[in-house]
Amino acid sequence: MPSAAERTRTLVQSTCSSVLLVPGLPASGWDRLVPTSRSVGPDGDLFVELPADSPVVRAAAHAEADELAAVLEITDVAPVSVPHRIRGRARISGWLTTVPGLSGPGRMTLRLETDELHVEDLWGAEAVDPEDFRDAAPDPFVVHETELLQHLHAGHGEQLDMLCALLGERAARRCAAHRPSVVPLALDRFGLRVRVREDRHRCFDARFEFPDPVRDITGLRHAMHTLFEAAVR
Template identity: 75%
Template structure:
């Protein structure tokens, strides 16, 4: 399984929505505190781009040499329609400063010096130290995950339904007309997590591991073919 640091780093570098929480800016609208872009530097610090006139930029500029605490909160929502769509949340806390000259006209780059992080997702709740976050790598499928899950959901319904055959004793019903709906929920280099939605309204998740971690979309294609072939036997 991916480590807590890897999962946090993946969310930070993904396209999930994020908002910067800064003391004193509680009255600002969340749309004013959403970075235009975000990235991670070699030391594990976050670089967040904002409009030059945003409340976050004004707060960081006025703080000058004082330490301004801030938290970047990221919410991960499943890119396909499924009950309980929020897959997780991550928080990265630290100290905020403005970095002149790193952004284009009308924009300002802010640096969040990472102190610690926290993740609450489908794997569990864990704390992440700054050093672990710095050394972790984002999942190689992260930037393609939403598109891949949407493709599976729209074009491979029969193959997804066949995964019921791999549930063993957890299988709800072997009758095709009574099988639960199967929705692809999470895709990473280690495997695929799907959500089985039963007709009575209940649902449960199952995780299908790949024989070995994949490194790119080409290897993922082979891994998915192997998984669906196993379900079809």
């Protein structure tokens, strides 16, 4: 499974929504607290860009040295329609400073020196060591996961439904009693997670591991073909 540090790094470098909060600073003007970009520096610090008139930017500009505490909150929502769509959250706290000269007119880049990190997602809840976060790499499909899941959902529904055959006797009985809707929920280099919706009120998750970690679209295509072939045997 991906480590907590890798999962956090993946969330940071994904297109998930985020908000940058400063304790004690009013959260009015919510749109001014949403970074337009996020990146990770070589030391594991975060660089986020916000409107120059954001209250967070003003607070960072007037803070002494690096004494302004801040928290970046990231929320990961499934890109396809499923019950309970929030897949995970990450909180990264640290010390905020401005980095003039990196952004265009009307924007400002802020540096968040990471201090504490925490992730809560489909794998569980864990604290993340800043050094582990610094050294981790995002999942290779972080940029394409949304498109890939939407493609699977729109174009391979019948094949996804057949995956019930791989879920064991108990799941097979449940699938036979209530023809389920199998929706792709998450994808990483180690495997595919689906949410099996039996009816309006009941659902459960299942995860299918790939024989070997995949690194690119070619490897993913082969892994998915192998998975679907196994379901029809």
